[in-house]
Amino acid sequence: MEYFVQIMAAIFSAIGxxxxxxxxxxxMIITAVGGAITWGAYLIVFTQTDNVFLACFIAxxxxxxxxxxxxxxxxxxxxxxxxxxxxxMVPGGDLYRMMINLVMDDSDxxxxxxxxxxxxxxxxxxxxxxxxxxxxxxxxxxxxIKETRKVSxx
Amino acid sequence: xxxxTDTLDIINNASAAYGRETLVNADGDRMLACFLDxxxxxxxxxxxxxxxxxxxxxxxxxxECRRVxxxxxxxxxxxxxxxxxxxxxxxxxxxxVAAVDLEKVARANELSRQICKNPxxxxxLRDRITDIAENTRHYGKRMRYIASIVxxxxxxxxxxxxxxxxxxxxxxxxxxxxxxxxxxxLKIRPIIAILVSAFVMTVxxxxxxxxxxxxxxxxxxxxxxMLLIPGLALTTSIRDVITGDTVxxxxxICDALLKAFAIAVGCVSAMLIFR
Numbered sequence: 001m002e003y004f005v006q007i008m009a010a011i012f013s014a015i016g017x018x019x020x021x022x023x024x025x026x027x028m029i030i031t032a033v034g035g036a037i038t039w040g041a042y043l044i045v046f047t048q049t050d051n052v053f054l055a056c057f058i059a060x061x062x063x064x065x066x067x068x069x070x071x072x073x074x075x076x077x078x079x080x081x082x083x084x085x086x087x088x089m090v091p092g093g094d095l096y097r098m099m100i101n102l103v104m105d106d107s108d109x110x111x112x113x114x115x116x117x118x119x120x121x122x123x124x125x126x127x128x129x130x131x132x133x134x135x136x137x138x139x140x141x142x143x144x145i146k147e148t149r150k151v152s153x154x
Numbered sequence: 155x156x157x158x159t160d161t162l163d164i165i166n167n168a169s170a171a172y173g174r175e176t177l178v179n180a181d182g183d184r185m186l187a188c189f190l191d192x193x194x195x196x197x198x199x200x201x202x203x204x205x206x207x208x209x210x211x212x213x214x215x216x217x218e219c220r221r222v223x224x225x226x227x228x229x230x231x232x233x234x235x236x237x238x239x240x241x242x243x244x245x246x247x248x249x250x251v252a253a254v255d256l257e258k259v260a261r262a263n264e265l266s267r268q269i270c271k272n273p274x275x276x277x278x279l280r281d282r283i284t285d286i287a288e289n290t291r292h293y294g295k296r297m298r299y300i301a302s303i304v305x306x307x308x309x310x311x312x313x314x315x316x317x318x319x320x321x322x323x324x325x326x327x328x329x330x331x332x333x334x335x336x337x338x339x340l341k342i343r344p345i346i347a348i349l350v351s352a353f354v355m356t357v358x359x360x361x362x363x364x365x366x367x368x369x370x371x372x373x374x375x376x377x378x379x380m381l382l383i384p385g386l387a388l389t390t391s392i393r394d395v396i397t398g399d400t401v402x403x404x405x406x407i408c409d410a411l412l413k414a415f416a417i418a419v420g421c422v423s424a425m426l427i428f429r
Contacts, residue, residue: 005311006311008308008311009308009309009311009312010308010312012304012305012308013304013305013309013312013380015304016301016302016304017301017305017385019293019297019298019300019301019304020298020302020305020381021200021254021255021256021386022255022256022258022293023257027260075267076260076263077201077205077260077263079200079202079205079256079259079390079393080256080259080260082389083385083386083389086385086389087380087385090380090385092376092379092383093313093376095379095383095414095417095418096372096376096379096421099418099421099422099425103422103425121388124392125392128389128392129396132393132396132397133396
């Protein structure tokens with residue numbers, strides 16, 4: 001039940017952010033679905049492995065792949081779909097917990113949440129890098145194969 | 155986008171005032187101004203640096219430029235083209251920050267696809283770029299409020315807040331957006347706007363939760379912080395670094411980190427006051 005509420009909240013936050021970034025119509029529906037997929041993937045990996053880095057990393061990879069595919073179907077830049085869908089992953093909660101512990105003067109907690117924050121941001125960056133690189137490789141190879149076929153036909 | 159039309163007008167007047175020889179040159183400059191308008195539009199609306207460079211390069215080749223040398227960072231575009239008749243034109247454009255508007259990026263992308271398939275006359279290109287700049291559909295201010303309320307409420311629930319906290323979060327986000335819109339109007343630098351907004355938001359939350367026992371401030375502040383965090387800047391910058399625009403990417407990442415730091419400073423200082 002708790003997970004269901006979280007996924008619903010992720011959907012609404014994705015919709016809210018696509019409104020803020022001026023995204024319309026069909027693309028907004030895609031981002032709403034994407035928000036659910038992001039957090040669903042995170043929850044699945046997190047409950048199975050109990051590892052925050054892995055959960056962030058895999059969820060980012062999943063959503064990145066989804067964005068790349070949907071962008072080609074909807075014929076729109078990847079970044080438009082990606083940003084609102086990634087919003088539930090952004091570690092605002094841990095930023096806050098780090099700050100409140102800073103105020104409370106609890107240095108152990110500050111270190112713990114600061115470390116977690118860096119790890120989460122790193123995992124998101126890492127996920128984006130992996131899928132973007134893979135996508136570029138695939139596109140380059142596709143172009144290369146096309147080129148060589150053309151040459152061999154001639 | 156008044157500055158762009160100004161630039162074009164100056165160039166137009168120059169081409170009208172001088173003889174035919176300069177008219178030819180002015181045509182090249184007009185073309186460059188058009189390209190830069192499109193680039194500026196995309197960069198301001200939140201496109202990645204790589205996308206801007208790629209779009210202008212493609213359009214340049216579609217207009218039969220022999221070489222298109224473009225260098226873009228987050229707030230500047232420098233463009234040199236060598237046309238098919240071996241003439242060299244250069245223009246540089248300083249780009250200021252503006253509101254994120256991904257619909258504009260999508261439309262600019264669509265335009266560049268069409269242009270690359272069949273190039274239209276320069277005047278028509280210019281009209282279509284102005285059309286994107288001015289007539290892209292917007293949600294308006296009321297919708298921005300609604301969007302913020304929806305996001306803040308959803309995030310408060312997301313971080314485990316109860317329904318009273320969710321309601322307060324929605325109400326506080328109205329104040330937050332008012333702060334942001336007001337600082338937009340005053341043309342305050344974004345980083346200071348974020349700092350001040352975070353401060354005001356935290357003060358409000360602490361004031362409200364002081365009187366309402368059923369609500370704790372944690373999830374309310376988290377929900378509203380999410381509205382301020384520069385998620386777009388971080389994502390585009392990481393993509394920029396991968397695609398080889400290291401300088402632009404690092405600038406963007408640095409900017410995003412500073413903004414996160416500004417949020418922290420704003421919230422923490424408000425918390426310290428009320429401690």
